[in-house]
């Protein structure tokens with residue numbers, strides 16, 4: 433039998449009354465949710481329901497778009513301390529390093545596999561040159577990519593397959609030692625086998641991070657999620673437990689809601 437998870441884990445992310453708008457049009461309305469460490473929460477919902485906007489609200493990435501406005505509170509437990517990210521002057525590079533994000537399409541730099549990891553280590557962390565190779569190898573191992581690339585670290589990153597590129601993006605985030613991982617449809621452009629590999633990776637990471645993942649696949653949500661949030665028109669319509677997700681009648685209701 434599966435080991436029982438501790439109930440009511442102390443959350444590490446608390447979102448209260450979050451509103452986000454672009455050019456005066458509100459797309460997230462009074463959204464409240466919380467997320468626990470050691471768990472994967474999957475966000476499901478129709479296209480345009482605000483899933484990506486929500487992820488970006490957790491590391492203040494919406495601010496990259498002119499005309500965006502955010503109200504409400506997002507509190508994150510980072511290095512054991514609660515930080516109110518819209519009220520405190522937390523440096524954005526520090527915030528985005530601690531709240532790492534992997535986008536739907538891999539955004540790799542047009543440099544080698546190793547340099548994709550080494551550059552942020554140098555530029556964001558200011559790591560001395562001699563410490564970089566060990567850190568690069570560590571991140572590639574953590575992202576289950578090391579064995580596939582160890583003999584071609586100097587090859588251009590774009591020569592990797594789609595699934596490998598996605599894992600390299602994850603490795604790049606992991607190298608910066610985040611505490612919260614945001615993953616936006618990490619398997620959207622991958623075949624089934626490559627998707628399963630990314631899923632396995634996320635499952636192996638969840639003990640050590642708070643993971644919030646957007647997915648368009650209900651079967652993926654059932655494989656990954658400890659909890660799921662169903663987004664509808666910029667709000668959370670429903671929160672489901674792992675057990676709810678496995679129930680056949682929930683499945684039918686969700687299929688109708690999402691697709």
Ligand SMILES: Nc1ncnc2c1ncn2[C@@H]1O[C@H](COP(=O)(O)OP(=O)(O)OP(=O)(O)O)[C@@H](O)[C@H]1O
Nearest residue numbers: 454455459477478479480481482483484485486497
């Ligand atoms: N930078 C932006 N400027 C203006 N409007 C935006 C911006 N980003 C998102 N929106 C709008 O916010 C709404 C939610 O978009 P979002 O990308 O969060 O949806 P989503 O649930 O991630 O959709 P999908 O499943 O298609 O990725 C949409 O109406 C979208 O047009």
Ligand SMILES: [Mg+2]
Nearest residue numbers: 483484485616
């Ligand atoms: Mg999206």
